[in-house]
Amino acid sequence: MSDMLYEAPGTLRAALALLSGANGKARVMAGGTDLLIQMRSGRIEPELLVDIKHIPDLRAIALKRGGFQFGSAVTCMELIEHEAFARAWPGVIDGVKLIGSIQVKGRATVGGNVCNASPAADSVPALIAAGALARIVGPDGKRDVPVEDIPTGPGKTSLASGEIVVSFILPKRLPRSGDAYLRFIPRTEMDIAVVGAGVNLTLDRRGFCTLARVSLGAVAERALLVSEAAAALVGTKVDDAALRQLAAAASAACRPIDDKRGTKEFRFKVAGVLARRAAEIALQRAGRKN
Amino acid sequence: MSTMIKYEEKDLKVVGTRPLRPDGVDKVTGRARFGADYSLPGQLIGKVLRSPHAHARIKSIDTSKAEALPGVKAVVTRDDFAEMPVEFALSGELTVNFHDVTRNMMAREKVYYDGHPVAAVAATSESIARKALGLIEVEYEVLPHVIDVLEAMKPDAPLLHEEQYTEGVTPRPDKPSNLAKRMVFSRGDVEAGFRQADVIIEREFNTKPVHQGYIEPQACLASYTEDGQADLWTASQGHFVIRSQCAKVLQMEVSKLRVMPTELGGGFGGKNNIYNEPLAIALSRKSHRPVKMVMTREEVFRATGPTSGANVRIKMGCTRDGRITAAHAELNFQAGAFPGSSVAMAAMCTFTRYDLEHARVVANDVTVNRPKVAAYRAPGAPIAVFGVESVIDEMAKKLGIDPIEFRLRNAAREGTQTYYGPKFGPIGYVQTLEQARAHPHYSAPLGPNQGRGVATGFWFNIGSETSSTINVNEDGTVTLMIGTVDVAGGSRAAMAMMVAEELGIDVDKVRPIIGDTSSMGFNFITAGSRGTFASGMACVAATRQAIDKLRQRVAQIREVPVEAVLWKDGHAVPAGGEAGQFAPMSLADVAKVAGRTGGTIAGHAEINAQGAGPGFGTHIVDVEVDKQTGLIKILRYTVVQDVGKAIHPAYVEGQLQGGAVQGIGWALNEEYVYGDDGVLQNPGFLDYRVPVASDVPFIDTVIVEVPNPNHPYGVRGCGEVPIIAPMAAIANAVENAIGIRLCEQPMSPPRVLKAIDDAAGAKA
């Protein structure tokens, strides 16, 4: 590796200036749990690392206009330990909790998980199901983008050069809502999702589903928002027939590959199974008084 | 020196207790020095250029640009190593051929697998060395390759070695092939046996190559001097064998090469062979600087030996009352790029747990475009046994006989004639079966989608060349020099305990160390479960020699005949009777005056240990199968094993647990995944899935002790047996849970789910 500069600016403005001055040879670093591994393996050779963990705004978790907003440099452990957030979005926490070990989560961020753009990233389907927006700031100003529009393929995002994700904005939580995320791995931990499924739903007073969002990970080149699967739930009591339809729609939405982690055939099947299981947990959580 | 010390029953004070291991504190505080922890002033970093092709002819290698890069101090290729004739030597349980060893460490005419070394560079930094690798120009003529063992056996398969004619078949084939060798082990008349059978079951099984999964990648440091001497630090299971192999391929005199053992971060059979060591020495010779080489995990996977993947066919017959009448097996093992898999070992372990009149095993050793296989814990045995124990389970089920009862009806016992050679002395197979049957695990209730399986394993255990020295220090403490590497199982503790027991002193008064190759006589590798058996015997022999010297010294000091002096509880005491009275002397008393009464007291032994005691084990496992995802969860696991004598029971339990966990990994998820291009796709622990701690329950152990009559404390060895049964036990449990017999390993979720769907499809 050739010489590399490391900077840890204290303001967003300084971070943006550093990035725009590096003509594409710079990388944002949050926890570094993906970045350092990619550097070590020789996959990337950045000339400048811009560490965003010292920017106070990027480390805050706050309730704004009834909805949660958290900074992109908030670590996974900070999010998990934030009780109010965890109560509102248990499914997002399901995903975040699965990222590596406690030590890894002590450094890793949701921002890094999204921007690393792995199709198997565990927090991403849960965030998509939650309807989260990412706030992006760059040389041309600020924009809010649904999380599903950020990763575009393995290792690729829709971020323009010099842009930073600064925070994630979740919608105001309605009563009788619940979300859940499940992933399939052949082991119990320290593995990478072969299939991931996030489901978020809201019920009316009579128990009919009024809103639903379903997202699948690791079954395509990026995490998918599967509206057909969500449609299978809306207007139902999330009964067996609806869950079957949900599973079928989830399987149908997959466009997986055969690889060392699992066969296509397996991913089709398990996507349906997990979507259903996640919906069952989300349903149970929605029925819980909170 | 006698090479056998007989077992004597006696009251034990140290053996059988659980003291802390001598290497324990260093390991938990991070002080222990493993291979990569050694450095020398001025050292260079060595890196290897590896083949990107599974099979190719090397047309040319141009290193000039790499040599010109500032910071590069030496480059070596095939031209720096001598051609080696065909010459065989033992290396662990397997045999190596130096003609192939030299080609495996550095390709000559052809590259035979993705990762095969082609050149090595030593430079002042790792990044320069890496850059230099990119500057080496190799021109390849890419050849068709073959990865699968059955494909490789086909007549029109791509051929690895043009000069390889199958050994062991008559007449000699007129064409070369990938079938390197065929061996047949047989007893009785198998066809006649099948005619007596009421039930015959024939099945085919397939397994994938698996890696030993040691945590420490291979690492070494070499320093070659201008007068032709070399020092080598390397993480291996047997530094004397590493010395022999390096001296041979580098054409050095053995005395000029000194090999220092390091702490070993796991080996399990994978660290019996040379890889980077001769390259590091050659680079040091060329650069006049010490050279350090540490493999990356990717290199470990691509280029060091896993165990074989295999195709196994088993046919067995039995009578209605569950007596096996005939057994036949065909074992087709991948040897990797060069011949010499563990198929012969596997063949001898296939049916050995049973008393069979008619048995035959045909063993085929097949070359394929994969890294040359190495030993892995009970080399080969788990593969063959997976098939046999599955078929036995099926026979028992068919006849409605309890699977342990079925095995008891056919079990090998003392006096049983094996089909491969020896007749068994005292063995504990029946005891392991009986204790498993009596264990609460065997009768515990099971829930839905849960099942229980049983399987058993046999391993020879081995002895071989071993030496040991004890030095009594001036304060009465003892330094014990062992020549067999402690492969992290805790054998140093066990040796120190046997020495303490013999001397009648506390175990913390014995400090065991592993000697280097220049400080003691030759020691064979720690392999085949020989460490505590063979090295233990050498330590006892060395201690008994020291005790004889202590008695002589006391006789001289006290002016009594030597027969009047008895060594008891750490003291020289009067033998009693007519022989003469004197004031007893402790070990410390003698040590204090030893220097001025004739010199320090030491004992040493150089033996070729014989009489290893065969080991047997019975495993019980409960699983739960998620029928919608194919995930198998291990709920409960019990290992019952005859170890002869557990010198340090905690470390014996550790061996039984570790073996079972490695077997669970083999059964569930571990496999090498190759692309159509013959390139390994999962060279790392993310996608080569060994079990993590939360994947396995606490492994319960039951130690059975049927003493080996040929060891002073009855030791058999215990490291290999526990990895043999898990694959079959888990497959049997899965069958018990969901009624589907899986004949392919690993039983990963995609395979299991497919089997479930296929079975449902067949029913519909």
Ligand SMILES: Cc1cc2nc3c(=O)[nH]c(=O)nc-3n(C[C@H](O)[C@H](O)[C@H](O)COP(=O)(O)OP(=O)(O)OC[C@H]3O[C@@H](n4cnc5c(N)ncnc54)[C@H](O)[C@@H]3O)c2cc1C
């Ligand atoms: C042992 C281990 C286990 C793991 N297990 C899992 C797992 O189970 N599931 C899982 O999903 N992941 C896992 N990971 C991967 C990794 O930890 C996660 O993806 C993590 O969330 C990355 O966050 P980070 O802050 O460390 O990102 P970094 O490594 O800092 O950054 C990752 C990428 O995102 C970019 N980036 C980071 N922040 C921003 C931002 N605010 N704006 C723009 N670009 C940005 C970086 O430039 C880089 O390209 C594991 C990693 C390790 C080492």
